[in-house]
Amino acid sequence: MPAPFLAAEWRSLAMLNYEVDPTLLAPLVPKGTELDRYNSRTYISLVGFRFERTRVRGLWIPFHSDFDEVNLRFYVRRTVGTEVRRGVVFIREVVPRWAIAAVARSVYGERYVALAMRHRISGPVSEGGRTTVKYAWRVAGRWAELDLECEGKPTRPAEGSIEQFIAEHCWGYAAQPNGGTLEYRVEHEPWRVWRSTQARFTGDCASLYGPELAGLLKPAPDSALLAEGSAVLVYPGTTVVSSE
Numbered sequence: 001m002p003a004p005f006l007a008a009e010w011r012s013l014a015m016l017n018y019e020v021d022p023t024l025l026a027p028l029v030p031k032g033t034e035l036d037r038y039n040s041r042t043y044i045s046l047v048g049f050r051f052e053r054t055r056v057r058g059l060w061i062p063f064h065s066d067f068d069e070v071n072l073r074f075y076v077r078r079t080v081g082t083e084v085r086r087g088v089v090f091i092r093e094v095v096p097r098w099a100i101a102a103v104a105r106s107v108y109g110e111r112y113v114a115l116a117m118r119h120r121i122s123g124p125v126s127e128g129g130r131t132t133v134k135y136a137w138r139v140a141g142r143w144a145e146l147d148l149e150c151e152g153k154p155t156r157p158a159e160g161s162i163e164q165f166i167a168e169h170c171w172g173y174a175a176q177p178n179g180g181t182l183e184y185r186v187e188h189e190p191w192r193v194w195r196s197t198q199a200r201f202t203g204d205c206a207s208l209y210g211p212e213l214a215g216l217l218k219p220a221p222d223s224a225l226l227a228e229g230s231a232v233l234v235y236p237g238t239t240v241v242s243s244e
């Protein structure tokens with residue numbers, strides 16, 4: 001396996017999940033993959049988290065190692081021989097610095113944008129008790145916010161649970177401008193998670209996600225969880241479907 005392109009820690013991953021009509025996602029599915037479903041249901045997730053201790057090709061870049069990200073994503077799978085590779089496709093990814101967005105667009109063809117962002121994390125997080133997490137990003141002059149609360153200590157997701165489905169996809173797939181598909185591996189240990197006691201989204205992101213998908217982001221998600229996170233390695237991408 002080649003050396004990782006990026007090494008970092010992903011922490012305090014707040015995940016709000018919404019059931020969606022699969023026909024809305026069909027035009028966005030990269031070639032060579034198919035939609036992945038949980039109990040015959042198709043989901044998108046609005047995810048906010050912290051990048052920490054980030055290194056690119058082993059190098060620390062001043063002022064670009066610790067930052068927020070919020071992304072809207074859905075789930076796909078690709079079969080390689082007898083192996084089923086479960087992965088995510090990003091509809092849009094928001095970070096606070098243009099250089100980070102530019103590198104991600106250039107290397108992986110992902111749909112990154114740079115916007116003003118802020119976060120607030122309070123509580124014991126992994127020691128038990130009450131934890132609150134908020135990620136906010138400024139769209140068209142107004143703040144959109146992702147808020148989540150949870151209590152107790154994190155646990156490994158139960159086998160076959162929606163928490164396991166949402167948190168444990170280890171591949172990324174990106175449709176390329178030329179019509180091809182890039183595949184890359186994301187490596188991390190299984191995450192401990194909390195089920196949220198309260199979660200909500202507020203804001204208008206039609207200009208960011210398009211009116212149809214943005215309209216699905218109701219204040220109350222169909223499910224929500226907080227993942228503790230861990231160290232993460234992201235490997236260089238490989239073209240798995242060429243342009244026709």
